[in-house]
Amino acid sequence: MDxxxxxxxxxxxxxRHSKSPVMLNRAFREIGINGAxxxxxxxPERLEQAIAGVRGLGFRGLNxxxxxxxxxxxxxxxxxxxxxxxxxxxxxxxxxxxxxxYNTDGIGxxxxxxxxxxxxxxxxxxxxxxxxGAARGIxxxxxxxxxxxxxxANRTEARAAELAASFPAELGISAVxxxxxxxxxxxxxxxxxxxxxGMSPNVDELPMDPSWMKPGAVASDLIYNPLKTAFLSGxxxxxxxxxxxxxxxxxxxxxxxxxxxxxxxxxxxxxxxVLASFTIRQAGQS
Numbered sequence: 577m578d579x580x581x582x583x584x585x586x587x588x589x590x591x592r593h594s595k596s597p598v599m600l601n602r603a604f605r606e607i608g609i610n611g612a613x614x615x616x617x618x619x620p621e622r623l624e625q626a627i628a629g630v631r632g633l634g635f636r637g638l639n640x641x642x643x644x645x646x647x648x649x650x651x652x653x654x655x656x657x658x659x660x661x662x663x664x665x666x667x668x669x670x671x672x673x674x675x676x677x678y679n680t681d682g683i684g685x686x687x688x689x690x691x692x693x694x695x696x697x698x699x700x701x702x703x704x705x706x707x708x709g710a711a712r713g714i715x716x717x718x719x720x721x722x723x724x725x726x727x728x729a730n731r732t733e734a735r736a737a738e739l740a741a742s743f744p745a746e747l748g749i750s751a752v753x754x755x756x757x758x759x760x761x762x763x764x765x766x767x768x769x770x771x772x773x774g775m776s777p778n779v780d781e782l783p784m785d786p787s788w789m790k791p792g793a794v795a796s797d798l799i800y801n802p803l804k805t806a807f808l809s810g811x812x813x814x815x816x817x818x819x820x821x822x823x824x825x826x827x828x829x830x831x832x833x834x835x836x837x838x839x840x841x842x843x844x845x846x847x848x849x850v851l852a853s854f855t856i857r858q859a860g861q862s
Contacts, residue, residue, distance in 0.1 A: 582611040584836065586617040587626055588641035593776050593801045595850050596639055596829060600847040603833050606842040611636070620647065627651040631673055637836040638668040639660050639829070642772055645681075645709025652677040662716040663742060664709040666833040680831035681824070682717025683711060684797070688823030694766060697721035703752075703761055704728050705783045706770035707735040707783065710798055714770065715739070719747040726762050727752045729784075761788040767811075774805040774823040782807055791815030800825045803854060826850065 586596045594615045603711055606612040611694065612622055623644055628651075630638055640648050645664040649655055654676045659665045665677035690697065700723045704711050707730035726749045730736035732769055736751040743749045752760050761784065773783040779802055790797060795811030800821035808818040828856045830841035 577612050578610070578660035580610055582609065582636040582763065584611055584613040584637045585616050585674065586613070586639035586641060587616045587623075587644060588696065589617060589619050589643060589816050591617045591641070592617045593736035593793070594641070595825070595853055598828070598853045599829055599846045600833065601845050603829075603842055606845045607837070607839055609837060609839075618644065620644070622650075624649055624651055625757060625800060627668075627675070630670060630675065636670055637832065637855070638670075639664050639700065639832055642710065643708065644711065649677060651675075652772075653754050658682070658716070659862055662713045663739075664712040664829065666709075666713060667835060669835050678832075678835055680828040680835070682686030682715075684722065684826075684828030684831055685714045686717045687827050689766075689794075689796060689819055692823050693796065693817055697723055697766070699724050700765040701746040701763060702726045703757075703764040703767045704770055706730055707739040709772065711739060711770040712742075714768070714798075715743065715749055716747075719743065721747060722746065727764075728753060729757045729760070757784065758788045762790060764789065764793060766794040766796060768798070769805075770798050772799070773809055775799045776801045780806055782810065786814055786816070789814055789816050792817070794819055797821055799852075800850075810816070822847075822850065 597613050597615050600613040623656045641767045642768050645666055649665050656678045659677050659679035661680045666681045667678040669676045702723050728736045728740045729752050733753055740749050740751040773781045793816050796819040797805045797808050797817045798821040803820055807815050812818050826847050830843050831840040
């Protein structure tokens with residue numbers, strides 16, 4: 577690092593689990609960019625100060641994760657069309673002090689889901705678990721694929737209803753009561769967990785009983801640490817196809833890298849270093 581180093585980071589609460597620094601620092605080295613990326617633990621009551629710090633310190637870019645993706649929007653100067661439609665921001669670009677918010681979650685997730693699990697989403701019935709910023713980020717992108725129906729379920733049912741109602745009716749996104757989730761999940765082609773339930777270190781928790789799903793359906797989890805959550809393991813035993821969060825994580829990071837630098841992201845190198853970091857951690861625990 578020197579006086580010319582471009583500074584980047586990710587903010588969240590919690591944040592210790594994040595592999596973003598490993599992945600993005602490798603990307604900068606691979607392309608030959610003088611950049612440095614770090615993780616910052618920011619609690620909700622300090623979010624406004626953190627964003628002011630981005631301006632004051634001249635950070636070039638920032639990723640935003642749970643639970644700040646919606647709240648952060650009020651502190652930005654401009655919101656991209658895609659982020660506004662999704663109602664959440666996960667990437668910030670600092671253009672000479674002007675902070676612009678983007679959402680790469682949705683496009684990153686859909687690209688990963690289609691490449692790794694279900695290439696054709698048109699006409700499919702999809703269930704989304706959770707009603708936070710991550711759910712907002714992927715719902716709009718999913719709706720662009722022409723599914724037959726998209727249902728949102730959340731333990732706090734009012735949040736699911738509010739989220740579904742925030743999208744145009746023609747997109748076919750509707751809320752389902754938590755008590756009705758089992759019957760809807762049983763008919764779904766894809767069930768997606770967008771919550772943090774099952775994330776390390778609480779790896780035994782389940783967002784939904786995977787035995788409710790029909791064999792052959794796709795169980796998808798946005799969590800990438802662990803690589804295979806308890807939800808995915810249970811769905812696999814049920815005979816479902818499974819899709820973890822690593823691909824989405826890599827592609828959303830790749831799109832963010834491209835917004836910040838204007839250069840194609842070294843996706844293969846990014847995937848390699850993230851997978852290696854899991855291998856090293858597991859070896860250290862054995």
